[in-house]
Amino acid sequence: MKRSNLDTGARKLGPALAAATLMACGGQALAAPVSLTLEFSCPFPLIGDQPIRAEISADIPAVATVGTPTPEFEVTALTVVNENSRTGLKLVGSETLEGSAISYNEVITPSRTLDQIVNLAIPQTPIPSETGEFTVPATGNAPAVNFTEQDVGEAEIRVGALSLSLIARTANGDIAPAPIGEIDTDCTQLAGQDNLLQTIMVEGNAVETPRIAVNREAVAFGNVQAGLTEQDTITITNTGNAALGINGVSISGADSSAFMQTNSCSTIAPNEACDINVTYIPSGEGTQSATLSIASTDADTPNVDVALSGNSVLAPVPEIGVDPQSIDLGRILLGESASAQITITNSGNETLLINAINLTGNDASEFTQTNNCTTVPQDQSCTVDLAFTAGSVGVRNAQLVVASNDPENPEISVSVSAEGYEQTGSILEMLLALDGSTYINASDSTLPLNGTIATALDLAAGTFEADLAVDPTVGHFSVKLLFSKLNAVANVEFEQSEMTTGTLINGKLTANSHLYVKVPKVALKLFGIPFKVGGGDQCQTIEPVDITLVSPEGSNFSPATGGSVSGEYTLPPLENCGLLTDVLNQFLTGPGNTIDLMLTPEQ
Structure with missing residues (x-):
């Protein structure tokens, strides 16, 4: 069925795969590079229509012959997925993306229009947790086109519509929740563009001629242990319209004795092929190379050379x-x-x-x-x-x-x-009240802090151990999600992972604390609807926060009167916070956070 530009509802990542699918525009003999840039519009869940640009490139001949099918060419493309799409996928816990794509193109000749459908596979591709763009690969083959006498003249290849079938999966392999999990969608090519990719001159039957094609320019065997062997295959194909005769296959060069070939190639019919099996027999230690030469009845290319190389290595050893x-x-x-x-x-x-x-x-x-x-x-x-x-x-x-x-x-x-x-000296036990705040760099917000620190100070050594207890608190944050800036409220708790240690020498206090930061509840409004976006009993940093607090320069900390301390720290990523763990990490974790506290002895 013929398909033109489609404008039904598209789903996530249509833009990301458009360039990959559109590159598959038909393989030809004697291919020449062509390129084309097109603009598309794809509707996205939550964020609506998004413009994308597809940069299309392929090797397509300018001339084709009646009766000689154009060969299929493999298409490989890496396409950029924008940050908005990445965030949308992560919103429902997606970790990988896979699926397929179809490009509906047209080959227009003087007498008819041929539909060209190009299928591409999208392998399972990780969706990164880090903010920013990422790439999605897609591969496939453009089908052959068989021109007839009625097509003689100028033919055009024009890029048409795009159809996508995608699956997003969570970390355990399950399909992500709707509407992102399973997607079947179409994107719209913007009107008014020149979608001509290549013009082909179709010629009538030519004189019967054999044409040789060899699938390898070089065979590199890599490291092979001396005394063992490694084998690879070279394929000869006749792309002409007359039988191709193979006159001889030989190996030459300084290290020709390190390589051996066997084949059954004699006469190859049009569009048929035969294989040459090449064996590498390494000896000694070091690189070895030679040249495999193929002589044939192709008048234009009577000889084809394939470079052979390998590296002979001695027996493996541990280190x-x-x-x-x-x-x-x-x-x-x-x-x-x-x-x-x-x-x-x-x-x-x-x-x-x-x-x-x-x-x-x-x-x-x-x-x-x-x-x-x-x-x-x-x-x-x-x-x-x-x-x-x-x-x-x-x-x-x-x-x-x-x-x-x-x-x-x-x-x-x-x-x-x-x-x-051996412990010497007197131990002074103190209970200090702490009061202050911490600045969260990721969301440019401040979190109030209160609690106590029970300290055992060795007066002679100037060292101490302390039990730190920070009260639960509530923070107000702003986070950019897609195109919106949303207000979030987070309940934050702290759990000491090990005792605080430090020194008090000449009025200068240095303390090293280790705390898990827990986020049992976070709520925000998305499109005016309040909902919980994460948290829970297991929602906490993947490792303890390491905080070093010191007295400000020029100040004096006294066990009798207390004093102020400050420091800078990095907040590790959160885990076990539900589907929106990545969203929470955007505005709660990362480096550049500061803390300022006043410690006051309690009577």
Whole structure:
């Protein structure tokens, strides 16, 4: 059925795939590059009609012959998806996009109009979480056109309508909610444009002539281990209208002995093909190259050369690496413990075998290690957990020795150390009230903060540990969603992941805190309708927020009177917040956030 420009309801990403589908405009022999830019309009859910520009390019001949079908050409395109479309997909939790597209084109000859339908496949493509454009690939083949005597003269290829069938999926593979999940739609080509892609001169039957076509200009075998072999195939096709004779196939060049060919090619009928099987037989070490030559009865191209290359490599070996190469666990209070992790990697091209992992040295018995290391595949890793419990005062040293089948480093050592110390001096316990605010950079908004911090200060050492409790709070944010600026209200809670630690030396306070930020509820109005856009009991940052607070320069912090502190921090992304987690991350997370607090002793 003939289709012209369509203007029924289009769905998300019509613009994104228009350029890809329109590039499929018919393959021809002796192709020549052509290009065309067209404007389309596609209706989108929520944001309405959107203009798009399709930049079309293809290799289409300027001349065709009656009775010789034009060959099919593969079409590949990368098309930009704009930020509005990405946001719309993420609004319902879409993580990937796939589907198909159809371009309805016309081949217009002096006596008739032929419909040309081009089908393209859209592979499963990730939809990035980061703000900005992304690309969607599409591939397919333009069908052959068989001109007859009635078509002799000037023929035109004109770009027509576009039909899309798309599926958006969530992270677990389910189809996303409507109206984005499953889409069957059409886009409209704007009127008044010149949609002529190519003009072809169709000629009558020519003299019968064989024509050779070889599908490879070069065959690169890459790395092949010496003593093994690798095989590839070269295909010869007769694109002419008379039988093609293959007069000979040979290999020449400095390394010709490293390559071998077999074939059954003698006479190839029009539109038929035969294969040449090429085998690479590497030896020694290093690159090797040669030339495969094909002689035929094509008068215009009697000889075709195909470059052959390969790289002979020796037997694979593992290559061990450790990170870090030394570990200092620092000063540890008697009776307490500290731990660290060592990563063992294999950057070689053979599996790394871990024969043993042991602690050696005079103080080895005071350290312990556990690991999951037995075999480490290429480009993989395993871990060793190291621990130390301070049983006496003083510095302790040992070596962690890893034995493996790495021929160059059969043993590799990591130096480990720790110092045990005894608590001295008086401990001052204080309860400080905190009052202040934090600035959220992503949404240019401020969140009020209140709470307490219970502190145990070692007066002699000037160090402290503290239990930080920040009260739940409510923040008001503005977020740009599509073309609208929306007001959101978020309930925010804080959960301490580990004790706050720091120092108070000469009136200067430094504190390091670690908190999970939770967002149990967020509500906003979209198109005048209030609805919850995320949150829940599990909605929190994927890792704790690390905040370092210090006294302002020139100020003096006193345990008796308190003082002010401030700092800057990065808020990690949120997770487990429902379908609109990405929307929440746009106005709650990221770097450049600041915090200012006043700490006051409670009586």
